[in-house]
Amino acid sequence: MEGPDGRTTTIARIPGITPPDVTVLVTVTERPGSLLELHEEVREVIESAGYSVEFIFLAHPDTAALTTPLEPLEEMDDFRILITGRRVGETGLLRIGRDAARGRIVLTLPAYRQVELKGLAELVKHVESGAHMATAYRSPREDAMLNRMQSRVFHRAVSVLTGRRLKDLGCGVRAMRREVMGDLPLYGDFARFLPLLAMDRGYRVVEVPLPQHTRDRGARVYGPGIYLRRVLDLLGLYFLMRFTDKPLRFFGLVGSLLGGVGGVIMLVLFVQRMNDQGISERPLLLLAVLFVVLGAQSIALGLIGEIIVHLGATGRRVYRVREDGHS
């Protein structure tokens, strides 16, 4: 497996050790508290629920220093720190963690505390008892007015675009079967949308309320770049879920709208020309031609997309069969 930075990121599985029940992937990106405390608390919670646990802390070069206090723990077989060569984002860290994880169940946990850690065992139990993924939502929750509004707009947009309602995509605390995680596209900035992607592939996802951690409360202000990223993420997700096997439906629609507008303008100009008005100096003519050309380009791109999909369809199966229950 090639990592995002081009290096090999597969970690050799340690032989002679029984795989743990749960792998906890801790992504160290922003606003972390004490990682030592975090590790101890989570280990306590999971182990007292009766599961064996392994920890993988994942960090970027610029957050690597934060993991230094953890280094003595690497003596243990069930503790690892992985540091990427360059920033790969939350999603990239999770992808690397997924490839290194050995547990039946993978628990993703941002290093900054979003929820009270006592509830983590509950997520694991949901996965043990039949769900493919259990994702936490912060409840009860207190946020600044601004953040609440942002969150509402974001979740509304998600539900309009994908037809699926989720309560808290911003909460990265999730437990899932490892093979489910392996089946989801972890690229771009899709980590946020893991529950949606899982549902789209037919997996059962449950939402579990966990109390928000006090440190997660309060106002958070983001730069405009972050909002742009969110919008692009959403569009990417929408395209992925709706049109990956029928690109012409998308490009064809865009193309016929553009071409249609251009055509109407041309028709108007044509009528004017018939009434002896000169049109050769009208900028409107230029606009009409541009629209028609853009429309034609869009449709042509869609056709190329269809060729690629058709060629890639050999042996590819979109559907998944439900393999449990009933028997």
Add this chain to the structure above:
Amino acid sequence: MPETPSSSTESLEEGVELSVVVPLYNEEENVPHLVAAIAEALEAHSSWELVLVDDGSRDGTVAQVLEAASTDSRIRLVELARNYGQTQAMQAGFDHSRGNVVVTMDGDLQNDPRDIPLLLETLDQGYDLVTGYRKGRQDAVITRKVPSYVANRLIAALTGVKVRDNGCSLKAYRRSVLQQLNLYSDMHRFLPALAAASAAARITEVPVRHHARRFGESKYGLSRIAKIAADLMTIKMISSFRETPLALFVFASIVPLLTSAVVGASWLHRWMLNLGEHREVVTMPAVALILFALAAYLVMLGLLAEVALAESRMPVARRLPR
């Protein structure tokens, strides 16, 4: 691959002759009737199986199928993880069926299983795909029959595969055809054309009975015309130009290229005549250049398509004479 709970008997595991594949979506009430009708129609047939594909139904369809399967080991359930649509349900049925011949039909009892023997007989006359066309179709005229008539004519004209009724699900396939079919998007509407393009299938059609819907609701509507228009372009692309996409794009570039030449020449002509007077220097030359750019762009896209195709052509190219 998951098997049905009613673990099929040994004799069935090996070489079933005929598989009947039926996609089901919320057909709870129809399942018992469907199963009975098929079993009755195939009484004389020695070796068959019925593969019922549940496409993420929200009603009791799965329970009904399981009940039927518990008393008849020839009935098998393939349960999809969610609702994927008819194309994927059919593909799942094809993948999980084992017969040398596969017959598909709708789960709403509008097709009549008593027509299956006729399809099989016709297949034996040397065809790879036999498709039914509905005689005396029992559907609304304006919302169903007219759009369907137009669509079938368009498909025939565009692909050269003349099938009167692409929308009739009652069809019989040889396994060899299915092995070369990969269904995606909503391609179930164009199966004959796709089979002709991908598997060079010999296709014929026979008249079949058609009944009005007894239970449940129809799952089609008028709202799909834009989607079908896009799919039609796709199927034309695939059936006519999958080997030579460059030709299509070069062909498409002729119109903008000629228009560009005409506009450019007429502007140049006027420009030469009106030397010294007020001369138009922006719009017309720009129009000519934009159209020329489109032509160039289309040719480049055609080349890109050839690149994409080169990959799939590799195995053939590697077969060098010794």
